[in-house]
Amino acid sequence: MTYRLMSLTHEKYWVATKISIQNKALEIIQNSEMNTFDSLSLGLINTMKHLSKNKLPSPATFERIVYKNPSEYHYMKVQLEFQDHGFRLTDAQFKQLIVLALRDLFGEVGAALPFDVLTYEEKTLSAILRICSSGLVKLWSSLTLLGSYQNKKCAFRVMQVSPFLLALSGNSREFILEE
Amino acid sequence: MVRFKHRYLLCELVSEDPRCRACLEERVLFGLVRDAIARAHGAFGAAACAVAFTVKYLNAYTGVVLLRCRKEFYQLLWSALPFITHLENKGQRYPCFFNTLHVGGTIRTCQKFLIQYNRRQLLILLQNCPDGEERESIRKSVMSCSLEEPQEDQLSESGSEEDATEME
Numbered sequence: 001m002t003y004r005l006m007s008l009t010h011e012k013y014w015v016a017t018k019i020s021i022q023n024k025a026l027e028i029i030q031n032s033e034m035n036t037f038d039s040l041s042l043g044l045i046n047t048m049k050h051l052s053k054n055k056l057p058s059p060a061t062f063e064r065i066v067y068k069n070p071s072e073y074h075y076m077k078v079q080l081e082f083q084d085h086g087f088r089l090t091d092a093q094f095k096q097l098i099v100l101a102l103r104d105l106f107g108e109v110g111a112a113l114p115f116d117v118l119t120y121e122e123k124t125l126s127a128i129l130r131i132c133s134s135g136l137v138k139l140w141s142s143l144t145l146l147g148s149y150q151n152k153k154c155a156f157r158v159m160q161v162s163p164f165l166l167a168l169s170g171n172s173r174e175f176i177l178e179e
Numbered sequence: 180m181v182r183f184k185h186r187y188l189l190c191e192l193v194s195e196d197p198r199c200r201a202c203l204e205e206r207v208l209f210g211l212v213r214d215a216i217a218r219a220h221g222a223f224g225a226a227a228c229a230v231a232f233t234v235k236y237l238n239a240y241t242g243v244v245l246l247r248c249r250k251e252f253y254q255l256l257w258s259a260l261p262f263i264t265h266l267e268n269k270g271q272r273y274p275c276f277f278n279t280l281h282v283g284g285t286i287r288t289c290q291k292f293l294i295q296y297n298r299r300q301l302l303i304l305l306q307n308c309p310d311g312e313e314r315e316s317i318r319k320s321v322m323s324c325s326l327e328e329p330q331e332d333q334l335s336e337s338g339s340e341e342d343a344t345e346m347e
Contacts (some may be wrong), residue, residue: 105222105223106221106223107221107222107224108220110223
């Protein structure tokens with residue numbers, strides 16, 4: 001009897017129903033006073049939902065965070081060259097020089113840009129600078145346009161720029177191949 | 180499409196000294212603002228803002244100034260305005276500051292805002308004004324809202340004096 005009733009409903013529902021809910025459906029049909037086609041199918045759907053709720057787990061929620069640029073800082077390896085090669089600077093003077101360059105081009109706001117001199121070698125006047133990614137363009141352009149320090153001509157040579165500090169440890173231009 | 184878009188900054192020059200506003204001139208203001216931008220934003224800022232920078236409107240009685248600059252760099256100009264602390268003219272130095280009232284894309288929107296702002300200021304002045312002839316005259320002009328020159332001069336002068344007393 002139940003199969004016949006089920007076949008009366010839409011084919012889709014008949015395919016989905018299982019034999020195990022047969023008794024439950026019988027109960028509903030006997031207890032309810034519905035006689036119409038739609039109400040029958042509704043009743044069956046409701047039973048199916050109720051029974052399937054306990055079996056299926058709730059859908060898993062997850063969060064995906066995407067970074068366009070995974071690194072917040074950029075690292076620059078620079079070398080300062082003076083016209084007379086004997087000139088030396090301390091690390092504080094070196095930082096002051098860069099701040100001066102920033103102030104020339106970008107004013108007080110630019111001079112307040114927070115950057116760090118991570119390493120400094122006095123003999124070669126080379127250093128590794130760290131700057132937050134939004135300020136890279138400002139720093140690089142002000143280093144490019146620095147022409148003189150205390151009336152001595154100088155220039156900044158930028159060797160490497162990378163968002164990762166590890167990349168600055170090796171430079172393929174300075175490889176010495178053993179022969 | 181192909182137009183150059185500008186931003187118009189409506190500012191008010193606020194100072195204790197009433198003479199400061201009287202010696203406000205376009206050239207003086209031009210140089211002052213350009214120096215302030217050069218100090219705050221360096222060579223880059225000075226050049227970027229100076230491309231289309233003009234003083235469009237200046238009112239010496241109320242100290243209202245309308246500045247224009249390119250849309251891409253109006254923030255450089257806006258951020259440099261608080262660093263203007265003194266107005267120098269003919270060897271006289273007056274402490275003052277710029278209060279930005281409105282930023283608009285066209286002169287017309289700034290004018291609309293200025294008209295509304297002036298109306299509100301008149302009402303405030305009326306409240307603060309002590310009883311007497313001045314009050315009567317201000318009340319009459321507020322009610323009539325007409326632009327007759329002698330009345331306007333009286334009103335704006337009394338207005339500027341009121342501003343000065345308020346500052347003190």
